[in-house]
Amino acid sequence: MSIADLQSICFQPIGLIHTPHHDLVNMPIQPVGAKGMEGMIKLNPELQEGLTDLEAFSHITLIYHLHEIKGHELMVKPFMDDKKHGIFATRSPKRPNAIGISTVKLSRIEGNRIYFEGADMLDGTPLLDLKPFFRQTDNRLHAVSGWLDEKDDKMAHSQRSDDRFTK
DSSP: OOGGGOOOOOOOOSEEEEOSOOSSTTOBSSGGGGTTOEEEEEEOGGGGGGGTTGGGOSEEEEEEEOTTOOSOOSEEOOTTOSSOEEGGGSOOSOOSSOEEEEEEEEEEEETTEEEEEOOOSOTTEEEEEEEEOOHHHHOOTTOOOGGGGGSOTTHHHHOBOOSTTTO
16 A cells, blocks of 8 residues: 555544634744633534543553644744744644644533643644553653754743744
């Protein structure tokens, strides 16, 4: 099978993410920069049973559609650098498939509502999936982060988005 043989893939949202961010400009660019910013997921009610046992986890990874991003660019200047990099060497939002991921702190679950800390996505973002964070397998203590290793580790805590990906 080749790439040309593949057909399109269609996902249906499993819920909506609600956050205090109503504008793409000046949002935190990573969950570590959104400390104290609470978000809430309203999961489709028919999926509520699938939340069983999730409350025992401290963190979850959200996979979502970057619904306000139009088009893509192969070379981008990411928020944490002043030079261009290939899109696949960044977490910039203007991607061939506008998919975002964020690992956030799980606060509580009430019915089909999931409350979390570290909201770095736009209010009304469609949720595609969520997964528990496994510290035993998701952490990579000796990982190398390419061009980002040259940057200050605290940059993601204070960096905010601007209009570079909204044009």
